[in-house]
Amino acid sequence: MKKIGFIVLFAAITSLLQAQIPNSGFESWTSAGSYEIPDQWGNMNAATSASGVFTTIKGSPGATGDYYIKLTTKDVGGVITPGMIVSGQLNTETWQAESGFPFNQRVESLVGKYQFMGYNDDVATIAAWLTKWNTVNHRRDTIASLWKTTTGMIHVWTGFSIPFMYQSVDVPDTAIVFISSSGHTPKKNSFIWLDDLGFDGMATGVTDVMAAKGELSVYPSPVSERLFVKFVSKQDYSAQLSISDIVGNILYQSEKEIVVGPNLLSEDLAEFNPAPGVYFVQLSTPQGVLTRKFVIGQ
Secondary structure, X not given: OHXXXXXXXXXXXXXXXXXXXXXXXOOOEEEOOOOEEEOOOEEOHHHHHHHOOOOEEEEOOOOOOOOEXXXXXXXXXXXXXXXXXXXXXXXXXXXXXXXOEEOOOOEEEEEEEEEEEOOOOOOOEEXXXXXXXXXXXXXXXXXXXXXXXXXXXXXXXXXXXXXXEEOOOOOOOEEEEEEEOOOOOOOOOOEEEEEEEEEEEEOOOOOEOOOOOOOEEEEOOOEOOEEEEEEEEOOOEEEEEEEXXXXXXXXXXXXXXXXXXXXXXXXXHHHOOOOOEEEEEEEEEOOEEEEEEEEEOO
């Protein structure tokens, strides 16, 4: 009897934790006339409806429940447009997340179920940020982030778990989940289907190795054309370099092969044509995340 009670309690706690993403199972939709939109998820349908094209569609049946969400990259008036959703507000012109939802837990990972296929080497993108408003500097700080791109194809419901990389000991006040059917170069007909999203586990420490000052140097700052990232590694590994703005939107990302000893990475800012301002470069390694701030000048 005690064992059954514990199992029921554990299941209830797990369900509660994973239910913290609004409409995480995509069971709730609202009709907008000629199309439907998933409640509490920003998407592109309103922007593409004039062309009679919809990149976000309700699917049935779900992995569990009645429905799931289908994101598909389509040709919208000559512009290849990914299916994109944000757990908050999506800027349909810049394709960037603008807001998320209130959330104050240091969770361990984003979990869910998906199916996907990328055409012509396209990849689907899953990203999330835990952020907190900085009352001193009047900007939003990234407490933790995650980023995953798919490879190959999966045509059956498959579970995934993507860990957060923490770079602060602070407790967040906001969470943002962003998912796209394509990567930086969208290809028509690429898709990702999703269901049963949730946050899982509780992080107990900080996986940030940036505390060792001098371990990572970024120059020049201000920079106008090419940014250099210099550091010394004690082992070989694959890493992910990303550049984000001050609200946590990832603007550029690339895979890097790190070698033992000195490393010098060079990034051409023309790859994403940023506006002048403050940005962050992050190097996600097996040991954690190294982060540095830099400025892009006029």
